[in-house]
Amino acid sequence: MTEQLPCCEDYLRTSRRGFLRGSLVLGGAAALTVAHGSTLVQTAYAATPAERVLVVLSMRGAADGLSLVVPHADPVYYQARPSISVPSDRLLAKDAMFGLHPSLAPLMPLWHGNKIAAIHATGLPVANRSHFAAMEEVEDADPGSPERVGWLNRLVGRDGPGSPIEAIQLGGGVPDAAMVGPQPVLVTTGVDGVSLAGASDAASEAARRAALLSAWSESSGELATGVDTALDVVADFAPVRASSTTPANGAVYPSNDLGRALHACARTIRADVGAEIITVDHGSWDHHTWIGRPDSGNLKNMADAFAGSVGAFFADLGPLADKVTLVTISEFGRRVTENANQGLDHGHGNVMFVMGAGVKGGYYGAMPRLTNTSDADLLVTTDYRGVLNEVVTRRLNASTAQVFPGFSPQQDLNFITSL
Template sequence: MRDTFASLHPDCPDWRRLGPTQADAALRAGAAAVVADAEDRESQWSRGFTRRRLLAGGLGVGVAATQLVTTRVSWAAPGAAPGGTLIVVFLRGGMDGLSVLVPADDPELLKARPSIAVRAASLLNLQRGFGMHPALAPLVPMMTTGWLAAVPAVSTPDLTRSHFQAQDCLERGGAAKSSMQSGWLDRVLQELGPGTTFRGLGLGTRMSRSLLGSSNPIMLSSLKDFTVKGIDGVAPQTLAALKTLYTGIDHPLGVQGLDALQASAQAQGYAKQQEKPAKERGYPDGEFGASMATLAQLIKAKAGVRVATVDLGGWDMHTDLGTVDGGDMTNSLKTVATALAAFAAELGPELDNTTVVTMSEFGRRVEQNANSGTDHGHGGVALVLGGGVKGGVHGKWEGLAPGVLDQGDVPGTNDYRDVLSEIVMRRLGLSEAQAGKVFPGWKPAPLGIMA
C-alpha cells in the first residue's frame, strides 16, 4: 500500500502522516493530488489509482452508516417556500377502526363485541353518531377547531386479509393486481417537480414502499445522527477531502456523494436550532415520537419538506385488545395522539400548511374473537389532521347490520384513493389530471375531507 500511495501528496511522500488514521490519511492524500494536478487529472490518475477506486475500495468514509441517502440533486435552496407538506403515518398491522372511530348508536356493535366495544359514555363525541376512543383526548383541541376529520369504511379495492398484499396495494396506489412498480408518493414528487434536498423524507429505519421510485428521497432516523462518520470523528480536513474527491466524477456516485455531504451539513444546522430533546417538547418516548419531532424541526426550519412518511407498528391485535382503562389499543392510541398533539403544538402557524393522514392496510372483523381480540378484516378508518381539513366524519357509512357486512367485515365503501387524491389536490396543489397520474386508472371523487 505504501508504494501505491507514496506520491499522491505533492509535499508529503509519506502519506500516512496526513491523518490520524490510515483511512483519513488516504482520503486527504487523494484530494491533495486532485487539487495539485487539476489541469492534468487523467494523466495523474492513469497510474492505477483513481478516486472511484479509492471510494469503492474500503477506505472511504461512510455516510450515516445505517441511513441511506439517495437524493439526486438539491434543486432549490433551503428556505424556499414549500407550498405545503403532506405527512403519511402508516399504522402497520391492520388497525381496528371500530375501536378508533366508534359508531356509538349502532346496536349491532355491542352484540358483536360484548367485552371490547368502547361504550358511548366514554367516547369523545364527533359527528353523525360517531365518537372517538377516549385515548385520543390529546387531539380534542383539533376536533374542536374542526381540524380533524375521519373517514370510516376505508379500504383497498380488493378484499385481502394478507398484511403484505394490502400494504403493497396501498403503497403502490393501485389495485392489488396492478403492475405499477413505483410508490404513489414517488409519483406525487414527480408531479410536484423540483424541490430541496429534503423534499421527500422517510423517517425511521425502513423506507416506505410508497416512496420507492425515481424521486430519490432521504431516509433518516434523526437530524443529529444524519452525519458523515469517520474513525476520528471526521475532522474538517477529511470532510474537505471528501468534497474534493466527489467533485467532477461523471457518475451518479459523484452527484449522490456531494448531495449526501450537503444534506448532512444542512441536517446538522437544523439540529442545532432545537436543543431540547423530543420528550421535553411533549412527544412520547420511542421512535414514533422522535420521528414526529424531527419532522416538526424540519418544517419549522423551512427545509422544503413536501412529503414524508412515518411508520408505527403493533396494530395486529388478535388477543387482549383491552378496554378504555388499559391494554394494547388504549396504549397505542395514546402514543399516536400524544405525538400528533405535540407535533401540532410545535408547528404553531406552520400547521396551516401541513396535513397529516393516518392509514392502515385494513380494518378488523366486526365480531370479537375468543381471545378478546379481533381478526383481519376489510374496511378500516383514516384520520386526517391539520390545516385545510374540514372536521367531522366523511364518506359513506351503511352501519353494521348483518345484511350490510362483507363476509363479517365492515365493507369498503370508501376507496382509499378518493381520500388520498383529495388530499394531494388540496394540500399539494395537484390538478385532477395530475392526481390521475398518481393513481392511474382512477378518477378522483372527493369526499369533502378538505375545506
C-alpha cells in the same frame, strides 16, 4: 411503554421489503434513495422552502377503526364485541352515529378547532388480508401496474427532479413502498443521522467533507454522483440538525418511537429546508389478542401513544401548523366480531384521519350497517385513494392522473378546503 410485537409472520416480513431497493448510505443512520432499478438519478439539487407540508402517518399492522371511531348508534357493534367494545358513555366528540375512543383525548383541541376529519369505511376496493401484499398495494396505489413506484414518489416528482429532502421518511431505516421510485428521497432514523460519519463538531465534519470532495473530484459514474448528492443533502439538512431540541409552545412528546419521529418532523418543518412530504410509521396495530377496554389493553396502549404524539406535534408547531396537513393510513381494518382471544382478526374497511391545515372537521363517509358473523367485515364505501386524492389535489395542487394513475374519484367528500 413497551409496544406489542406483531402477531403475524406476514407482518414481520414486511420490515425487510425495502432492502430490495437501491440506496446510498449516509453515516450509518440514514439512506438517500437515489436508485431505481439500475438507473441512478443524476441532477443538481437546490432546497427551497415548502409552502405546504404533507405528513403521512402509517398505522402499521392494521388498526381497528371501529374502536378508534366507534359507530355507537349501530347495536351490532355492541353485540359483536361483548368483551372489547367501548361503552357509549365513554366516547368523546359523540354525535348521533360516531364517537371517539377516550384515548384520543389529546386530540380534542384539534377536534374542537374543526381540524380533524374522520373518514370511515375507507380502504382498498377489494379486500386483501395479507399485511405484505396490502401494504404494497396501498402504497403503490397503481393497481395492475408492473412499475414499483409509490404514490408519494409520484407526488414528489410531479414538478420534475428536485432536492432529495423534498420527501423525507423519519424514524426508520428502510424506505416505505410509497416512497420508492425514480425520484430521490431521504430515509433516516432521526435528525442526527443526516450527517457524515465521525466526530460531530463542525470543524471535523468540514474537514471530512473537504477530504471526500477532493478524493472524488476526478471520479465519474453512479457512485461518484451518489457521493456528491449525499454531501449536498448533509449540507442542506444542517439547519435541522442545528435546530433546538426543545419542543416549542410547552409541547411534551411521549417517550416512544412515534413521539421521537414527530418531534424530528416538527424540527424539520421549523427549519424550513424544503421538506414538502414527511412520512412516519407507527406500529404494530396487529391486535389478534387482548384488544382490551378503554382503561387497559393493546389498543389503548397504541391509541395513547398515537394521540399523545400527534397532539404534541401540532402543539409544537404552533402557527406553523397552518401549513401542515397530516393524514393517517393503515393497510386494512379488523373484523367486526371479536375472536376467542378478545382480539380482532384481519378485516377490510377502516377509518382514516386527516388533521391540520385546510381540514374541515367532522365525521365523513357513508357508514354501512354492521353484520354480526364470524367473518363479517366493515365494508368499504370510500376508496382510500379518494381521501388521499382530495388532500394532494387541494393542498398540493397535484394531478390525480399523475399521482393515482387510472383512478377516477366517484365522490367528493369535501373535507378539505380548496386553495
